[in-house]
Amino acid sequence: MIFIPLLGAALGVGIALFLPYQIPITFAKYSALAILATLDAIFGGLRAQAEGEFIISKFVVSFFVNAGLAVLLAYLGDQLGVDIHLGAVVAFSIRIFHNLSLLREILFKKFTYKQ
Amino acid sequence: MQIQIRSWQVGVGLASMFLGMLLVFQLRTETKIKQNLPTKNINSLATLIKKLETDRTRLEDEVNRLRRYLHEYDKDDEVRSLRMASGLYPLKGEGIEVILTDASRELRAYEDPNLFIIHYDHLELLINELWAAGAEAISINGERIVTRTGLSCAGTTILVDTKRIAPPYIIKAIGDQKTLKAALTMPGGYVQTQILPYELGIFIEEKSELYIPAFKGSLVFEYATVVSEEELEAALSAEEKGTGDKREVLPFEDLFDFLNFRENGGESR
Numbered sequence: 001m002i003f004i005p006l007l008g009a010a011l012g013v014g015i016a017l018f019l020p021y022q023i024p025i026t027f028a029k030y031s032a033l034a035i036l037a038t039l040d041a042i043f044g045g046l047r048a049q050a051e052g053e054f055i056i057s058k059f060v061v062s063f064f065v066n067a068g069l070a071v072l073l074a075y076l077g078d079q080l081g082v083d084i085h086l087g088a089v090v091a092f093s094i095r096i097f098h099n100l101s102l103l104r105e106i107l108f109k110k111f112t113y114k115q
Numbered sequence: 116m117q118i119q120i121r122s123w124q125v126g127v128g129l130a131s132m133f134l135g136m137l138l139v140f141q142l143r144t145e146t147k148i149k150q151n152l153p154t155k156n157i158n159s160l161a162t163l164i165k166k167l168e169t170d171r172t173r174l175e176d177e178v179n180r181l182r183r184y185l186h187e188y189d190k191d192d193e194v195r196s197l198r199m200a201s202g203l204y205p206l207k208g209e210g211i212e213v214i215l216t217d218a219s220r221e222l223r224a225y226e227d228p229n230l231f232i233i234h235y236d237h238l239e240l241l242i243n244e245l246w247a248a249g250a251e252a253i254s255i256n257g258e259r260i261v262t263r264t265g266l267s268c269a270g271t272t273i274l275v276d277t278k279r280i281a282p283p284y285i286i287k288a289i290g291d292q293k294t295l296k297a298a299l300t301m302p303g304g305y306v307q308t309q310i311l312p313y314e315l316g317i318f319i320e321e322k323s324e325l326y327i328p329a330f331k332g333s334l335v336f337e338y339a340t341v342v343s344e345e346e347l348e349a350a351l352s353a354e355e356k357g358t359g360d361k362r363e364v365l366p367f368e369d370l371f372d373f374l375n376f377r378e379n380g381g382e383s384r
Contacts, residue, residue, distance in 0.1 A: 008128035012135020022143040038134040049123040056122035
């Protein structure tokens with residue numbers, strides 16, 4: 001199951017290398033948030049799949065809602081002159097670590113039971 | 116063999132692809148940002164500034180030395196007083212010494228630190244007050260103030276012409292001690308309106324003997340030329356006749372347009 005995201009990421013990198021696009025400097029902060037949101041979604045999805053409760057609609061909706069909310073917060077922070085986007089960064093990082101630890105637990109259990 | 120595609124594989128796979136693309140785009144932007152930042156140049160620029168500053172000091176000393184050499188030749192009284200007025204001689208005399216410092220107490224969280232430090236306009240107003248009170252020569256931190264001296268703000272320091280100075284600011288003024296001191300300390304005067312409200316430090320001392328150095332900068336006139344009185348009169352009267360009362364105060368039709376202009380940051384409609 002670890003091959004799916006790696007394959008996807010490799011494909012994405014391959015496609016992007018052929019596209020001349022680059023993110024405007026003013027949006028760099030927001031796209032960094034989008035990257036974090038995507039990472040969060042990937043780990044969340046893997047964990048849900050490992051727990052056997054992956055629902056594609058939930059996955060898609062939570063990805064877009066999380067990413068949208070993070071960008072909105074960052075924009076609001078820019079307008080107010082407060083670094084709210086740091087809050088989104090911290091929240092995403094915590095979620096990523098949390099998901100990763102749950103995923104690890106599940107995989108460990110599976111592995112030891114097999115033996 | 117049957118390959119079964121599950122929804123999570125599509126979802127996670129697509130998300131990973133998106134991540135890969137975003138990463139590439141982001142890295143492109145970040146490398147561009149890093150290339151554009153002149154971090155590498157800052158050090159070499161700093162050394163260049165240092166070198167140029169030492170060069171300038173050396174050249175200033177040379178100018179001073181040559182001027183002293185020149186003094187030997189003009190003992191003429193008029194030349195002497197003109198040179199005194201233009202700041203080419205170091206001077207000595209009675210006067211006052213003013214020391215200005217930033218506010219010394221610790222600020223509370225809601226207080227704007229900008230209000231509690233000496234800005235160039237504090238010095239500007241002080242010099243103006245001293246000239247108005249009849250000072251004959253003024254220096255700030257050893258920099259002679261002459262007719263063409265300008266003070267300006269450069270980040271965290273103050274420039275006297277092109278020389279950087281730092282607190283404490285020591286202003287020496289030759290003139291009548293009592294008059295100069297009174298001009299600064301009178302009710303509603305400089306000290307009361309510019310210093311006390313911001314809790315800045317000021318020390319005024321009457322000195323019976325003050326030494327003020329000569330002006331070290333250049334006195335070359337590049338654009339101005341001398342005209343005779345008659346030529347000036349003719350030119351001024353012609354100017355008056357030419358434009359007369361047709362002179363427009365603002366290059367705009369009405370005041371509203373002017374305000375609009377200012378709000379748009381200087382761009383006309």
